[in-house]
Amino acid sequence: MDYIEIDKYIAKKTSKISEIPNYEDFGRTEKQLKKDLRQTRRMLGQFQDMLYAHNKYSVLICLQGMDTAGKDSLIREVFKDFNVSGVEVHSFKVPTELELDHNYLWRHYLVLPAKGKFGVFNRTHYENVLVTRVHPEYILGERIPGIHKVEDIDQDFWDKRFEQINNFERHLFENGTIIFKFFLHLSKEEQRQRLLRRLSIREKHWKFSPGDLKERKLWDRYQSCYQEAISRTTHEHAPWYVIPADNKKAARVIVASVLLQALKKYKDIREPALDDKILANLDTYEKELQSEQNK
Template identity: 75%
Template sequence: MKNIDINSYKANSTTKLSELPTYEDFGVTNKELKKDLRKLRKELGDFQDTIYADGKYSVLICLQGMDTSGKDSLVREVFKDFNVRGVVVHSFKVPTDLELKHDFLWRHYIALPAKGKFGIFNRTHYENVLVTRVHPEYILGEHIPGINEVSDIDGKFWDSRFEQINNFEKHLAANGTIIFKFFLHLSKEEQRQRLLRRLRLRQKHWKFSPDDLKERKLWDRYQQCYQEAIQRTSKPKAPWFVVPADNKKSARLIVAHILFEALKKYKDIAAPELDDKIKANLDSYKQQLESE
C-alpha cells in the first residue's frame, strides 16, 4: 500500500469540510487494510510500553464525529494491542449535576492521562462548542454569571470559549501532553445507512435512539459548527486531523498511521537505562537464578 501523507489530513484555519472526502480505500482490499492495521497497532503497542517506562509524556487522543461515525469501533480496533495499564478511555455523556457545578472544562481536566499513559476522549471538551452551539439553551444549565437567557449567549461568549479551549490545550502541551484531535468525517448518506442497519439488526437496536433522527435534521448546522471549531482550534501543538470515515477500516488505519508517524519523531522518549551498578552485576543476577 502507498505511504499515507499525514499532512494531507491535518486541518488549518481555512479548512472547509465540504471540500474534503468522506471515503478512502487506498485502492486496496479490506483484507489488506486490516493487515496493515495489525502491523501498525503492534508498533503502537510497543511504543506505549516505552512511553509508560519513560514517564515523561502523556498522550491525549480526542475523537469527535457525528453519530455512527465509528468512534467506538475505532477505539476497539486501533488500541487492541495496548497494555490496559497504559491507556484509559473516557466517553463523555450529558454533564451530571456535579459536573454542572464546575466550569465546563473541569470534568475533562480530571480525566486527563497521567504521564506515561494514553488517554482517549470519546467525545470531548469540544462538545461545549458543538452541541451547546446547536442547542444554546443547554448553556443555561451551567449557571454562568451574566447568562440568564439564550439571548445573552452572543458571539463574544463563543469567542471566549474558544480562547479557553486553546489555552487549556496550550497548557497541557507545555506540560508534556502530546495532543491529537481527530474528526471522523462522515457523509450524511453513510450515516443514514448506518442508522438503518441499527434498526434492521436486532443486536444493534440498543444503539438506536429517536433523538438520532432529531439531531440528523440539524446536520448542516452541526457541520458548520464542526468546521468553525476545527478552524479556530487546530494549532501546531494540538492539531486537528480530518479523517474520511465512510470506510471504517481505512479510517482506523489512517488514525493509527498518524499516531505512529507523529510519535516516533519524539527522540527523547526512551526506556530508562539501568544504573551502572546493576549493569555491572547482570551476569551475577543471571547465575543466581540459573542455579536455583
C-alpha cells in the same frame, strides 16, 4: 503504513471540511486494510510500553464526529494491542448535576492521562462549542454569571470559550501532554445507511434512538459548528486531523498511522538506561538465578 501521508489529514485554519473527501480505501481490499491495521497497532502497542517506561509524556487522543461515525469501534480496534493499564477511555455524555456545579472543563481535567499513559476522549471538551452551539439553551444549565437567557449568549461568549479551550490545550502541551484531535468526517448519506442498519439488525437496536433523527435534521448546523471549531483550534501543538470516515477500516488505519508516525518523531522517548552499578553486575544476577536450578 508507508502509503499514508499523515500531513494531508492535518486541518489548516483555511481548510473547508465540506471540500474534504469522506471516503478512502487506498485501492486496498478490506483484508489488506485489516492486515495493515494489525501491523500498525502492534507497533503502537510497543511504543506505549516505551512511553510508560520513559514516564515523562502522556498522550491525549480526542475523537469527535457525528453519530454513527465509528468512534467506538475505532477505539476497540486501534488500541487492541495496548497493555490495558496503559490506556484509559472516557466518554463524555450529558453533564451530571455534580459536573454542572463546576466549570465545563472540570470533568475533563479529572480524567486527563497520567505521564506514561494514553488517554482517549470519546467525545470531548469540544461538545461545549458543538452541541451547546446547536442547542444554546443547554448553556443555561451551567449557571454562568451574566447568562440568564439564550439571548445573552452572543458571539463574544463563543470567542471566549474558544480562547479558553486553546489555553487549556496549550497548558497541557507545555506540561508534557501530546495532543491528537480527530474529526471522523462522515457523509450524511453514509450516516443514513448506518442508522438503517441499526434498525434492520436486532442486535443493533439498542444503539438507535429517535433523538438520532432529530439531530440529523440539524446536520448542516453541526457541520458549520465543526468547521468553526476546527479552524479556530487547530494548532501545531494540538492539530486537528480530518479523517474520511465512510470506510471504517481505512479510517482506523489512518488514525493508527497518524499516531505512530507522529509519535515516532519524539526521539527523546526511549526506555530508561539501567543504573551503571546494576548494568555492571548483570552477569552476577544471572548466575545467581541460574544457580537456583542446581539446588
